[in-house]
Structure formats: structure tokens, C-alpha cells
Amino acid sequence: MGRNTPSLRVIIDSYIERLRRVSKMLPPEERAFLELLIEDIESTLSVYTHIGVVDPIEIIIVHIIRRLNFLYCKQQDMRS
């Protein structure tokens, strides 16, 4: 019932907001890459609503791994 903590969604939103603030200080190409990595984080967040998570950073790490795989596959497709 979330008696003790803010919702997972709120925590993830605040982390994403922090990442966006950080990205603004990075060189443009790095900023764009970071934006690509955090895109569609809702899909990973949705998966975690089934099983729960203690540390919300886990969601961000898993999402970045998913995105790296997605971007890699996309690049491979474009090459072929």
C-alpha cells in the first residue's frame, strides 16, 4: 500500500529528472545518447510493477541494458 515510501513511479521520475539535468551539462552528442538511453523507461517500470524492487536504481540499470541492446540491434539492422 506504499505506506512508508513514495511510489516507484515518483522515485523513477525524480531520477530521470536528475539525469536530464546532468545531460544538459554534457557535450551535445553525449547528451543525445543519454536521452536515447532513458527513453521509454515506462516499459521497464511497468515490468517491475509485477515483482517489486527495493532499490529503484536497479530499474534504471536494467533499462539502460535493454536500451543498449535495442540500439545495438537497430544499428545492426541499418548496416545490413
Add this chain to the structure above:
Amino acid sequence: MTYKWLIDADIRGDRVVFTIYNEGTSVLEKRESQVAFRGYIAGRDPHLIATELESIEGVESTWIEKWRVPPYYEDYIDLVVFETSSYKLLLKILKLSSMRGLKVINKFPHPLIEALHRLKIKPLTILEDWRSGVPIVYDWIPSMADPDLNYIVIDVEHGYYTVKTRWEDLILESLEDILNYISSHYFHLGFTDQQIYLKLIELDSKSISRVSKWITGGAFHPSEYFEWSRLSYTPLSLMGNITIGRILSTIEALKARSRRLAIDTVGRREPWRTIEELIVNDRGGVVYRPKPGLYWSVCQIDFKSLYPNIIAKYNISGETIDKSSCKNPLIIPWTPHKVCLDERGVVPESIEELIKLKEIYEDLLKETGKSVFEYRRSAIKWILVASFGYLGYRNSLFGSVMAHEVVTATSREIMMKARMLAESLGYKVIHAIVDSVFIEGVQSIEDCEALLRRIEGETGFKAKVEAYYTWLYIPRDSTGLNGVSNRYYGLLSSGGEKVKGIMAVRRDTPLYIARAQIEALRKLFEAKTPSEMEVKIREAHSIINLYIEHLKNGLYDKRELIISRRISIRDSYKKPPSYIIESTPPYMLIYTSGKLAPYNSKRVEININKYKQLLEKARKELPTIEDINTTL
């Protein structure tokens, strides 16, 4: 054939008086009865208490019974039970007993409800006879009709008062209009909420007496009230400030009473847990944050009464979870709690009967098409919806946080199985919310039904195809980045539409804005293919533009700009808005210079810009051309 119906029971002075409706004469009659009340007292020497009670004049009988006590109903206690036909004497004895340090047990439900249940006098059923001053009623059969009473239901919608009677549905602008209407008719029963009722009394206490009995538990249909009354033995006179939770607790308490399980306010304490355990286990159901956009060929599968069915299937009740003396525990892998299967829990026993009854009403509705069965089905649905929430409520008599957790954990597991199955078949799950899954790329209604059967087989829970959409649109939230879990709409393959959570269907949206959005949606619903959609999106946006133009040019009826609010000061810790001080609920408001002010047709300076903003907000809930390109 005409019947006499037992409509109500209330305590007048010292006795129970029944209200009987004679269908032949259409008249409500009153009759005093000899119904006896029972009191339950626990103390160190039950025999001495019983002897003392016997000597009191007016106490008709006294005896001792063995009852089991909460939280886990493992231990027995001797309770002194006494019976009296005098309500005042009952209250006096119970008060004096408490003052003398004795414990009064079974204080819930109300003694009148307990008496009706014990004597099998179900309210809102047909009267058969009177024996020894007590009414005898026929057994209730779900297919029976409701009494043919004249009723009025008053509610507020889009800033207007809605009036429903047996003959007609009306929309009225003011309370004076309602009073005029009431004074030219006669009603046996009136249903509304306390706020409206108090306003009516304030205006004209004489006219409202044209309604023989007011029930102020909310503007529900009489058939819904009647069903709640029958299920919980709660007479209409006790429904003044009733809540669904109270109806449910009453049903459970009566079930416990039949099994001699004592009712006492002993909570089931949660054991100490680490913060990690709490974060992982103490959560709700699955609620995805869907990606906004336009989706084609979407199958929506809903589990039927998922939480109630989980409660019934796994025997989840406050007293069955983590019971240390359990001989037959059930280990559920997805939760740290154990369920005791030694005995049926009070909650699942009550819920199971309600689930079966709901199915009976669904079948009756299909067979007959009569709206009364829809109202009864809806009445039970409300109780079932509340059943889960009440399980985790801190003052729940038959719940516990642990029981609540087992239900949510099981629901999350079931939803995970459904998702994994759909994905293994090559489909994409675009959204899931509590007991509902939205699956994209299902090419026909037949495929959707086949998928439903697979999901039922995989999870072991009954489900239904709630909708099969030709297209489904999930609008963006105010940030423009995310979807909102309970806002969506789409065109059904059957030709109908389904709209959820957007401005057009919200009761507090001004009619002008709702009308604009509905008209725009109608255009969208003409589209069956992506290319048609492109045209219709442009047309839908033009409709919003037209409404904005009309606003600018003063082509509107200012009554259509009314906004209704039902909040009261108690609902918020924030400083209340000024309209709370300037008027009384239900608030009928209009945007003036920058703020909401009470609607007053004599002095209104409308803030047109605010309504333009609302139209823009309504526009944001429509798809854009980019949405088509993204999904193609």
C-alpha cells in the same frame, strides 16, 4: 396479484416498527412488532451475570453460550446472552455492564440488524404473515421483482441537478425547481446525498415531506439500495450515512454471528519487518504506465472479479493468514505469508456467495433484459470492489494487512502469467491495469477469444473479452510525455465505442467542454483505417477550433460553463478555495477573473480564456497526425 412488502424497520421509542407497502392500495402502513433484541456480555463469572440479568424486569431470557474470540478464533469464551423487547433496556444494560468493568461483545452490527437476521426477516421482501407479533416473510428468490414504489433520485452532474423517477429523467437547474417538482407529486421514497438533502430542508422543509421517506446514503437507484438492504439485513432507516464498506462488514459480521465467532475490536498486528520486506511486499496491483499513442487491433481482456475470486480461491481472510496454530497451511510461492486451510475464512465465505449471486444476476439480465438485474448486479459489484480494499483497512473487523498483501501479490502473479503467455504467442502487451490487459496486434475477435481461453487456462481464473478495438488511443498526460493508466478510448470492432477517464466522461467537466470533445470524438470514431484516421483527426481538431471561435464570439449558453465540485473543507489540508466560504456543497461554479466562483446568473463575469484553456486541454486528449506516423 398484489403483495404486501416489508419495506423498512426502525426503532420508535422502544419497539421495532415495520413499514409495509401495500401494492393494492399503494399506501405505506406502519405496524409495531414484538421483535426482541439480544445483548452479549463477557465477564469472570458468567453464571453470576446471568442470574443478575434474569432478575431485571423486562429481560425475557438469559443463557450462556460458547463463542470463539478474535484475532484467530482459536480460543473459546463463555458469553452471557440476554433477550429483551425493550430497546431502551438493552442499551441501559449494555452501558451499565461496561461501567461495571464487564466486556460487551458483538457490538457490531446494530442490534436491529442482528434481530432481523436472527429472525430471518429480510427487508424489501414479501410479507407472508405475522406470528407472535413478528412478521414472517417469504424466502427471497433473485428472479423476483422489486416493489412497485414511487421514488425520486436526486444527483448532480455537469453542474446540474438530475432527477430520476419511475416515469422520467429530468435535468433541473436549481433546488427550487426540484422542490416545485416534488410538491406536485407524491413519492414513497427519496434517494440523494446528505448535502443535497440538507439544502432542500433549508429551503422548504414542508415540500420535502411529499416524499414519505428520505434515504441520504447517496443518489443510487432504489434497486441498488434494496439489494444492499436484503444482503446485509440493514433496513433503509439505517442507510442514512451508509458506506459500501459498512454493508460488506455487516454481511461478514452476520456470517461470523452464525458461526459463533465473536466480534470485538481486536486488531491483527503486523509482525516487525525490514524496510526492504515492506517495500517489496506491501504494494498494490499491477498498474502500467502506458506509452501514449494510437494502437490498432487491440484485444482487452479483463479478469472477472479478480480480487474477490483470489480471496475465495485461496481462502484469504484476516484470521486465516499467518495463523501460528494452523494444521494445514498453504504455502504460496509469491508471498512470504501462509494461508490456513483448516477452516473457511469469514471473508471468503461471504465473498463467494456474492460472486455466485452476481453471476445469477448476470444470467437473469441476459435472459430477461430487465434493468432491475443490472442494478442488482451493480450493487453486488460495488461490494465486491470494496471487499479487497476493506481487507487492508486498519479498522476492518475481518481483514489484515497481511491478507491484503497476499491478494495483491497473487494478482500481480496472475497478470505476469497473462503477459508472458500473450508475448510467447507473438503479441505485444501495451497496457495492464490491475485486472485488465490490453494486447496489440490481435487480428480478429476470434483470435481475441482464443487468447482469452489460453489465458484462463494458464492462470486458472475466469476472464472475459472486455473489448476488441479496431483502434485504441492512449492520450498524453499534462507533461505531454506519458500516458495515464486509466485514460483511453477507442472504436470497437462491433461498431460501438469505449471512452474512459477523459474530460468528456468526467462528471465535473462543464457541458460546453464535454460537448466539444464528444463531437470531436464522434468524428474520430468514423475512422476505421489509418488513412481515414488522418482525415478525421483534422476534422476533430477543427471542431475544437469552432468551439473556441464560438466562445470568442459569445455564442454559448453560460449555463453550459458551470463546473461542479463536491469537495468539502475536510477533504483537504490546504487552504480551502473561496467558493467554499461563499456557498455550500454541491458547488456549482463558474470561472470568473482567474478563480472559480459560485454560479449566479445575476452577476457573472465569465473568464473566457479559462474555458479556452479547458478546450485546449480537451484537444490534448485527441490524437495528432504524428500519432498515426508513429504507429505505422
